[in-house]
Every structure is written in C-alpha cells, then in structure tokens.
Amino acid sequence: MKEAKGTPRDASVGAARPKNRKYVLLRLWRYLARYRWLLALALLLTLASNLFGLVGPMLSGYAIDAIHGPGDVDFSAVFLYAGLMAGFYLLASLLAYILSRLMIRLSQKVAFQMRKDVFDHLAELPVSFFDRTQTGDIVSRISYDIDTVNASLSNDLLQICTSLITVVGSLAMMLLIAPVLVTVFAVTIPAAILFTRYMTRRVRPLFRRRSARLGELNGYVEEVVSGHKTIRVYHQENTVISRFDGKNTEAVEAYYNADYYGSMTGPSVNFINNLSLSLVSVMGAVLYLFRSISLGDLSSFVLYSRKFSGPINEAANILSELQSACAAAERVFHLIDEEPEPADAPGAEELADVLGDVRMEHVRFGYLPGQTVIHGLSLHAEPGSLTAIVGPTGAGKTTLINLLMRFYDPQAGTILVDGKDISTLTRRSLRRAYTMVLQDTWLFTGTVYENIAYGKEDATLEEVQRACRAAYIHEAILRLPQGYDTVLTGDGSGLSKGQKQMLTIARAMLLDSRMLILDEATSNVDTQTEQKIQRAMRELMRGKTCFVIAHRLSTIQNADHILVVRGGDIVEQGTHEALLQRGGFYAQLYHSQFQ
Structure with missing residues (x-):
C-alpha cells in the first residue's frame, strides 16, 4: 500500500499521554490471572521453599549453642542440627528449581498471549495506522518489548515474592530472638526505601526513552534494508551510515543513562544494608558481653539479618529491571489500545449478487x-x-x-x-x-x-x-x-x-x-x-x-x-x-x- 498523501508518519505509536505504572501493572496482572492455577501453585512453592530456607539459621544457632566450651561439645546435637540444616536447604533448593521452571512456563504463556493479542489487533487496525507508523517500530514492540516483559515475569516477579516472604519471615524470627537489635533497622530500612523510591522516579522515564529509541532505530534499519538498492544507486551509503550512527548513538546513550542510573540503586542500598549489619554486630557483641543473648542466638540473628537485608538489596536491583519491563509493557499496551477500524454500522447488510455499478x-x-x-x-x-x-x-x-x-x-x-x-x-x-x-x-x-x-x-x-x-x-x-x-x-x-x-x-x-x-x-x-x-x-x-x-x-x-x-x-x-x-x-x- 502506498503511503497516503498528507498522512503523518510517526516514529512511534501512541503519542497520547503514557499510562501510569499502576495501570500497566494492572494490565499485566490480567494476563497472569488467566493462569491463576499455575500462579497459585507458584505462590505455594515460593512460600514452602522460603520457609524451609528460613529454618536454617535457627538450626545453626542451636548447633552453636550445643558447644558449651572447650571439651564440652554435644556432638550428637551438632550433627543432628547440621543434618537437618542440609536437609531443609536441599528441599528448599529442589522446590526453588521446580518453581523456576514453573515461572518460565507461566511467563511464556503470558508472552504468547500478549503477542497473539498484539498481532490479532494489528489485523483490526485501519490502513491509516500503517500509513503513519514505521514497520520497524511495530516489530520492535512485538519482539523486543514483549521479550523484556517475559524476562521480567519469569525472574523479577519470582524474586519479589521470594523477597517479600524472606523479609517478613526473617523479621519475625529476629523479633523472637532479640527485639532490641531490630531497632537498628528502624533507621536503615526507611533510608533504603526513601532512596529507592527517589531513584525509581528518576529512572522510570529513562527506561521509557530507551524503549522508544530502540523502536526508532529498528524502524530506520527496516527502511534502509528494504531500500538498499536505491541507496546504492544514489551513492548514499555514507549518508545512511552517518544517520544510522546518529540514531545508534542516541539509542546507546539512552541505554547507558537507563542502565547507569538504574545500576546505582543496588550498590547504594547494599551500602546501607552493610551499615546495618555493622551496627547489629556491635550491639550484638555488647549484649553478648552482658549475657543478654547467647552466642548461638547472636549467630542466628546475624544470619537472619543477612536474609532480611539481602532481599531489600535485590529488590532495589529488581526495581530497575521492572522499570524497563513497565516501559516495554506500556509500549505494547499503547499498540493494543490503538483504535481499531470502526465497526460496521448497526444492521449493516452483506453485499451480495454484485453487479458492479x-x-x-x-x-x-x-x-x-x-x-x-x-x-x-x-x-x-x-x-x-x-x-x-x-x-x-x-x-x-x-x-x-x-x-x-x-x-x-x-x-x-x-x-x-x-x-x-x-x-x-x-x-x-x-x-x-x-x-x-x-x-x-x-x-x-x-x-x-x-x-x-x-x-x-x-x-x-x-x-x-x-x-x-x-x-x-x-x-x-x-x-x-x-x-x-x-x-x-x-x-x-x-x-x-x-x-x-x-x-x-x-x-x-x-x-x-x-x-x-x-x-x-x-x-x-x-x-x-x-x-x-x-x-x-x-x-x-x-x-x-x-x-x-x-x-x-x-x-x-x-x-x-x-x-x-x-x-x-x-x-x-x-x-x-x-x-x-x-x-x-x-x-x-x-x-x-x-x-
């Protein structure tokens, strides 16, 4: 179809104001809800795997407390607790493996359905849409953007659920062991949350820009490849290369800015978490000297604090990836939300026995x-x-x-x-x-x-x-x-x-x-x-x-x-x-x- 005269040709679809993040997440949830039984099984496996993993630090503390001093060691108790630890960790790993396979399967189903919805909707769009939209940008949404969402669902969603269960479980165990030491996190955790929230707001537009620049680059490459003979006839190879270098530079800069600021969040939150561990170690040592806590409980508390802080640090990294996934999903949903060709008039009749007048x-x-x-x-x-x-x-x-x-x-x-x-x-x-x-x-x-x-x-x-x-x-x-x-x-x-x-x-x-x-x-x-x-x-x-x-x-x-x-x-x-x-x-x- 020739490009219609007078029709604007946009570099990207959906010039309207972007949907907010909550809306995008709600749309993604609707896709997940289609496979609610797989999702329920995944949540059950996540809960079981993490609960088994949370038993380990407690058993480690029991094993340490079985050592009463030089020459006074209850080896049967030590071996028992060590064996139980190995068993629970092995079972947790097995469930985690099954869970990862299940999440890959679930994310593939979602990606398949998204691609089907996009392609089916493309068949319903009017010719005017294709007159004003680059083919490469459409292909980018169907391939790269949906792949980004697929990777996020298979990895990030699982990590978020795991982190949530681990944080809640570890906090409960720390409160049982030494409530006083938990006060350390009253300062470090809000600091980590506030910093993460600040970086999230700053990084979100960068990931949206990254997806848009990639779509423009794909659109330009598609045009160049389809018209390579004309380019050679008019000796415009250098011009095309120069323009490609410019668009490629823009895409690389968009990638760099998104990844640079996105990668800052994890190390910064990790520093705050390491600071909290240092404070826990100091305060725990003081409590141990005053015999307010046993060595085994202190060891268990430190291990739980590591489990508590680790997911928070991982969550900061995951949020950066989620920003990329949300930006990609947003572009896909813009395409799905494009107005289809108007429906036939109510009571429209079939044209039959055509004469051709x-x-x-x-x-x-x-x-x-x-x-x-x-x-x-x-x-x-x-x-x-x-x-x-x-x-x-x-x-x-x-x-x-x-x-x-x-x-x-x-x-x-x-x-x-x-x-x-x-x-x-x-x-x-x-x-x-x-x-x-x-x-x-x-x-x-x-x-x-x-x-x-x-x-x-x-x-x-x-x-x-x-x-x-x-x-x-x-x-x-x-x-x-x-x-x-x-x-x-x-x-x-x-x-x-x-x-x-x-x-x-x-x-x-x-x-x-x-x-x-x-x-x-x-x-x-x-x-x-x-x-x-x-x-x-x-x-x-x-x-x-x-x-x-x-x-x-x-x-x-x-x-x-x-x-x-x-x-x-x-x-x-x-x-x-x-x-x-x-x-x-x-x-x-x-x-x-x-x-």
Whole structure:
C-alpha cells in the first residue's frame, strides 16, 4: 500500500499521554490471572521453599549453642542440627528449581498471549495506522518489548515474592530472638526505601526513552534494508551510515543513562544494608558481653539479618529491571489500545449478487483536518465498464481507490455500489467484491502455487495455470527449478520486478470478484507485455467493473471512460479520442509522454 498523501508518519505509536505504572501493572496482572492455577501453585512453592530456607539459621544457632566450651561439645546435637540444616536447604533448593521452571512456563504463556493479542489487533487496525507508523517500530514492540516483559515475569516477579516472604519471615524470627537489635533497622530500612523510591522516579522515564529509541532505530534499519538498492544507486551509503550512527548513538546513550542510573540503586542500598549489619554486630557483641543473648542466638540473628537485608538489596536491583519491563509493557499496551477500524454500522447488510455499478456523489475527503484532498468529486462507473483514472502525482488517484475500498471514509458525499451506500454495507463483503493489484508487489515465503492461490485457497492447479497463462507468466514459472512448487523466499528473490508483478496479477485474475482495481499494476513490465495483459484481463474480466490507475496513457486507450483528476477534482472525462480532440489537460499529458 502506498503511503497516503498528507498522512503523518510517526516514529512511534501512541503519542497520547503514557499510562501510569499502576495501570500497566494492572494490565499485566490480567494476563497472569488467566493462569491463576499455575500462579497459585507458584505462590505455594515460593512460600514452602522460603520457609524451609528460613529454618536454617535457627538450626545453626542451636548447633552453636550445643558447644558449651572447650571439651564440652554435644556432638550428637551438632550433627543432628547440621543434618537437618542440609536437609531443609536441599528441599528448599529442589522446590526453588521446580518453581523456576514453573515461572518460565507461566511467563511464556503470558508472552504468547500478549503477542497473539498484539498481532490479532494489528489485523483490526485501519490502513491509516500503517500509513503513519514505521514497520520497524511495530516489530520492535512485538519482539523486543514483549521479550523484556517475559524476562521480567519469569525472574523479577519470582524474586519479589521470594523477597517479600524472606523479609517478613526473617523479621519475625529476629523479633523472637532479640527485639532490641531490630531497632537498628528502624533507621536503615526507611533510608533504603526513601532512596529507592527517589531513584525509581528518576529512572522510570529513562527506561521509557530507551524503549522508544530502540523502536526508532529498528524502524530506520527496516527502511534502509528494504531500500538498499536505491541507496546504492544514489551513492548514499555514507549518508545512511552517518544517520544510522546518529540514531545508534542516541539509542546507546539512552541505554547507558537507563542502565547507569538504574545500576546505582543496588550498590547504594547494599551500602546501607552493610551499615546495618555493622551496627547489629556491635550491639550484638555488647549484649553478648552482658549475657543478654547467647552466642548461638547472636549467630542466628546475624544470619537472619543477612536474609532480611539481602532481599531489600535485590529488590532495589529488581526495581530497575521492572522499570524497563513497565516501559516495554506500556509500549505494547499503547499498540493494543490503538483504535481499531470502526465497526460496521448497526444492521449493516452483506453485499451480495454484485453487479458492479459504482457511483461517487459530491465526495469530499482529507487525510488531515483542514487539508482537503478530494473536493466534491462525482463519477459513475457502469457495470462491466473499464474506468481509467489519470492525472499528475498527488492529484488524488490512489485516494479514490482508498475511498472505494473503505480504507478511509469521506467527510462528505456518498459512495454507492449497486445503489447501496457503502457505509451501510459490511466492510468484509464490500472488499471481497473487489480484486486489487498494487504497484508494490507482495509475495510471501511459500511456493509459487501458494502465492498465486492466496486469495482462493481451494484453487486447483489447472485454475492457477490458466490465470498464469493469461498473465503471461506461465512459461517463466515452468523455467523455475521446481516449477509451481518452487519456494519463493525474501519477497520473491530470484524473480525480476516484472515477473513478481505478473504473479500478483495472476493472483488477481484467479479471483471471481465483480470489480477489479489496478493501481499502477503494470508499471514494472514492458509496454508490449502490458498491452497483452490488458487485452487478456479485458477478456477474462468481461462483464466486470474495472478501475485502472495509470501513468502510461498509451495503455488505457481502450478504456470505456477516462477520468482526469487534478488537484482532487475531475477536470475532464470521456473516451481517449474525445479527450484528445478536446485538446485539454489530458491531451497535454498524452502528448508530453511522446515528446
């Protein structure tokens, strides 16, 4: 599809104000809630694994207290507690392994569903969305951003749950052992929380910017790769490299800033936690000297304090990764929240038994407010007629086709098919009534037969070959290594532009539609072949309404009706001979091509 004239092309989707973090987390929770039983099992395994791990420090204290002094050691108790510690830690590790596998499975399900939702929604978006959005940015959201969310769910979510259980359990055990020592954390923990909150607010926009810059970089790379031949023809390699270096630098700087400030949080909180351990050791030693705490309890308290402080430090690091995941999820949800193509009108009817009578009455349209492209245009294409639309670039020829297919709706006026206003018809039935061949060929990875039978899945090989003969591509296909079973890759690499275009024309000939649209469909074939194809299509499409947009006026001399469009208006119309005799704008266009 050509880029619509006058439509803005944004580097990223969703220029609206970003959703807040709570909203993004709520949307992610809705995905997780679809697998609530797996999530419940994961929470149960997390609780069991961490509780078993919390028993270890207590058993360590018991083992130390079993040593009463030199020569006074209860070895049976020491070995018992040591064995129990090993057993509990082994069981905790086993449950943690099962939990990690479960979380990977859960995150993959969520990522699969997100990708499905995004791709399904893409199929519902209007053509205007793709006219203003870079393909590379869309691909970046489907791949990189969802992968970021997937990694966060499989690792960070598990770590948060583990940290929460460990912190609560360790705090409870420390309160049982020595409530006085817990007062140390009354100062260090608020300091860590306040610092983490401050850094989170500062880092969040940086991660959002990082995802946006990566999307822009992917979009630029996609444009360069698709147009590499043009770049070489115009010797713009250095210019392209220079622009890429600029965008790459912006992406690297965005990555660096996000990772730099994000990585500051962990070490800073770790310093605060180490300070708390130092204070615990000093105060614990004083309490031990005054016999207010046993050596075993002090050892257990220190171990629990390590467990208590460790998750807080990990949480600071995890928050940085969560900022990245939230920014990525935000971009994905912006895409999902894009307005789909408007629904059919209530009570819209199916277009059936199509005759092909098309009318446009006083149609006015503009892609942007205040910028009208079509001004009060009217035309009538009778059933079975061939209507050619000609005019200079930017005159509104392709816009007419967009309106006929209801890719866009006019701001004023009416478009009728068989006397029915197309706004009262279902879009699906209207578009199925047309067969369309664009100037830009589109072939997918698959056999030649599959590419031609794309719009008619039940087509037989004989029907495909008949269409290919009519399109003058049959002999070229037979010269391929496996004929019609040859697999085309890379958008038909190995075929010339003309051959690829004739394949798409054969695809159109195969369909049994009552109306045909050719948008510069033969621009890549030579004039002689084009005339043959036009005659073949005229015979094959006898009784069907055809619209042809053409620059080479010699190819439309047999058209029943020629519309000359200029500045969004039909300035002349009639047959080829009549328009030439009139000596107007059409005659100027025609003679200019032969001078």
